[in-house]
Amino acid sequence: MAEWIDACATNDIDEEDLIRFDHGDRTFAIYRSPNDEFFCTDGLCTHEQVHLEDGLVMDYVIECPKHNGQFDYRTGEAKRAPVCVNLGTYPVKVEGDRVFVEI
Amino acid sequence: MTKRDYSLLGPDSERAVETGLATAEWYHTDIPRKEMKALMQRSDRPAIRDAMILFGSMIVLAGIGIALWPSWWSAPFWLAYGVLYGSAMDSRWHECGHGTAFKTPWMNNVVYQIASFCMIRNPVSWRWSHARHHTDTIIVGRDPEIVAMRPPALFRIFLNFFGIFDALNGWKQMLLNAAGNLDPEEATFIPEQEQHKVIGTARVWVLIYLATIVLAVAMQSILPLMVIGLPRLYGAWHHVMTGIMQHAGLAEDVLDHRLNSRTVYINPVSRFVYWNMNYHVEHHMFPMVPYHRLPELHEKIKHDLPAPNTSILDAYREIWPALKRQLRYEDFFVKRELPGSAQPYREDLHEQALSVPAE
Numbered sequence: 001m002a003e004w005i006d007a008c009a010t011n012d013i014d015e016e017d018l019i020r021f022d023h024g025d026r027t028f029a030i031y032r033s034p035n036d037e038f039f040c041t042d043g044l045c046t047h048e049q050v051h052l053e054d055g056l057v058m059d060y061v062i063e064c065p066k067h068n069g070q071f072d073y074r075t076g077e078a079k080r081a082p083v084c085v086n087l088g089t090y091p092v093k094v095e096g097d098r099v100f101v102e103i
Numbered sequence: 104m105t106k107r108d109y110s111l112l113g114p115d116s117e118r119a120v121e122t123g124l125a126t127a128e129w130y131h132t133d134i135p136r137k138e139m140k141a142l143m144q145r146s147d148r149p150a151i152r153d154a155m156i157l158f159g160s161m162i163v164l165a166g167i168g169i170a171l172w173p174s175w176w177s178a179p180f181w182l183a184y185g186v187l188y189g190s191a192m193d194s195r196w197h198e199c200g201h202g203t204a205f206k207t208p209w210m211n212n213v214v215y216q217i218a219s220f221c222m223i224r225n226p227v228s229w230r231w232s233h234a235r236h237h238t239d240t241i242i243v244g245r246d247p248e249i250v251a252m253r254p255p256a257l258f259r260i261f262l263n264f265f266g267i268f269d270a271l272n273g274w275k276q277m278l279l280n281a282a283g284n285l286d287p288e289e290a291t292f293i294p295e296q297e298q299h300k301v302i303g304t305a306r307v308w309v310l311i312y313l314a315t316i317v318l319a320v321a322m323q324s325i326l327p328l329m330v331i332g333l334p335r336l337y338g339a340w341h342h343v344m345t346g347i348m349q350h351a352g353l354a355e356d357v358l359d360h361r362l363n364s365r366t367v368y369i370n371p372v373s374r375f376v377y378w379n380m381n382y383h384v385e386h387h388m389f390p391m392v393p394y395h396r397l398p399e400l401h402e403k404i405k406h407d408l409p410a411p412n413t414s415i416l417d418a419y420r421e422i423w424p425a426l427k428r429q430l431r432y433e434d435f436f437v438k439r440e441l442p443g444s445a446q447p448y449r450e451d452l453h454e455q456a457l458s459v460p461a462e
Contacts, residue, residue, distance in 0.1 A: 017140065047234075048126050048238055049126070054136075054139070055391070056140070056144075056391055063202075063391065065389075065390075065391050066238070066390070067234045067238070068201050068202045068203065068390065070202075080208070081227075081230055081231075082230065082231060082234040084294050084296060084297070
């Protein structure tokens, strides 16, 4: 049963950047877009399970730090080889200055 | 003495998986996120400038070569054109394959396709092969791009200065792929959904080569092949010279790029041809940093890296004796000293590989 989890403060994430968020035995990436929107995906790249936390956010794309594979972090869609499998995405809401993720 | 099996389907491949060397976590120098984010930023400008210089020079040099043909006065122009075709395209293939050279994706893709053709490297197969090289750098049985295996095949390396082995292999592979087949080793690192693209590209290339050969026959001259195809042979020496410096003579089966990669200070012309890949430890540690920011990255992390070789000659003074020694004793490698300011090597991560004698 999914529940809303308080993940971080809005100002924990710079604009056009991401942070890692661990919950239980799972790991996620939370993004802040250039337009101040928040998104959440699985934390590990689907290619070789490298964490995306050290990757580069460019507009709505996250690039994996190991092999430069790219995903659209709004939809999880794999955009550039060597990634072929989409990332899982999770609903996000902002209440006050807190970011909640439905996991 | 340990006998190595570099095939991706052999016992060393299985051993690397069993011992945790495959797809492992690697050492990274600490660098604040804000600084790294700034270094990773993409820009079109440096790569557009360099592409204009590169392609402009190629057109001019080939044009003069054609104008002076068949006089020997054309030779220096062909030699210079050859280095741009058979060597500079290696680094363009590499950087655009990473997608870091240009900010605009289609620009990376266009240069990547042209460079892949010049280097006779299928753009799909080699994208995957290079991804593996970054995952498992110089891990025996896992890395498909190890140039100087142990014992080193010195004659083969020598032939490659004239592109002979690699180009023939590239053309053979192209014909195999164009016939609708994949090499069994390729199939280990190319996902099924990508495999049809390998075949499609190979077929287009065969048509380009056929057209060039038909033109050469019609003209009763090798001139068309001097422009397309042969420069992969007569211009290969520079990329082989710089490519050998990347890892040769250093440790295998370790999880720290400071142990298995080499940074070398080189002259500005070679840096243009090689697109700054002489900062090779830095590139492997942080492959997201574009070629034009690598000198800055080097300045930020050099306190944590072995001292760079000071020139191409200095690098070969280290490499050549090591390769000669590996002919007799395969376990030998050069263990590079870290400065006092560096984090120590995590020898616990790869104790077995480092327990053999080193210099």
